[in-house]
Amino acid sequence: MKSKFVNGVVISGLFFSVLLNGCTNSGQLIEENEGLKEQMESLKAENESLVSELETLTQNYNEVQNELDSIKESIAVVENETKINEDDISVVVTDKGELPQDINSGRYSNYCTMVFQITNNTTKDIQGIEGTLTVKDLFDKTILEMGCDFVGQTIPSNQTATEDELVYEVNQFIDTDMQFYTTDFEDLKFEYEVTQIVFTDGTVKH
Numbered sequence: 001m002k003s004k005f006v007n008g009v010v011i012s013g014l015f016f017s018v019l020l021n022g023c024t025n026s027g028q029l030i031e032e033n034e035g036l037k038e039q040m041e042s043l044k045a046e047n048e049s050l051v052s053e054l055e056t057l058t059q060n061y062n063e064v065q066n067e068l069d070s071i072k073e074s075i076a077v078v079e080n081e082t083k084i085n086e087d088d089i090s091v092v093v094t095d096k097g098e099l100p101q102d103i104n105s106g107r108y109s110n111y112c113t114m115v116f117q118i119t120n121n122t123t124k125d126i127q128g129i130e131g132t133l134t135v136k137d138l139f140d141k142t143i144l145e146m147g148c149d150f151v152g153q154t155i156p157s158n159q160t161a162t163e164d165e166l167v168y169e170v171n172q173f174i175d176t177d178m179q180f181y182t183t184d185f186e187d188l189k190f191e192y193e194v195t196q197i198v199f200t201d202g203t204v205k206h
Contacts, residue, residue: 090119091192130196
């Protein structure tokens, strides 16, 4: 390697080479740094865009959820107006009697009489009730199931009506009929299931 004397100072070519290389590396770092800044700005903008989209999606989701909740409430209201609730009506058998066969009176069969108390717990007046009456013994064994409808009198809202004109014709050749006829009221259990309610305003629950 050759050296030069400039005003009595030795200047080495290697020293210039190192300085030049150092300047070159520093310039690359600056360029890379600028590139990273641009990438960071781009990522920041992309993140802000994603956050904005997420907020929009969340808002849309909440709006849809509110609509669904409103629809569910509407469905619940409709169901409440058209579906029978367990506490809409109370039907209780308060007495049971026997009418023996009497050809002279035009009774050609034995009959069971029953007295019902019907309570309307709804907010509307009832025109008719359709249902099934189940008669059981003291041990909860079913003796009879029979259709039992109440028509002919209006039962006002939150009022109790008495029905004592319904009778059951007994077939003397059927054991369960005769069991019902001969068993005392105190030894029987009655369950009434409502299948349809017709209100005076024309609406129906079933």
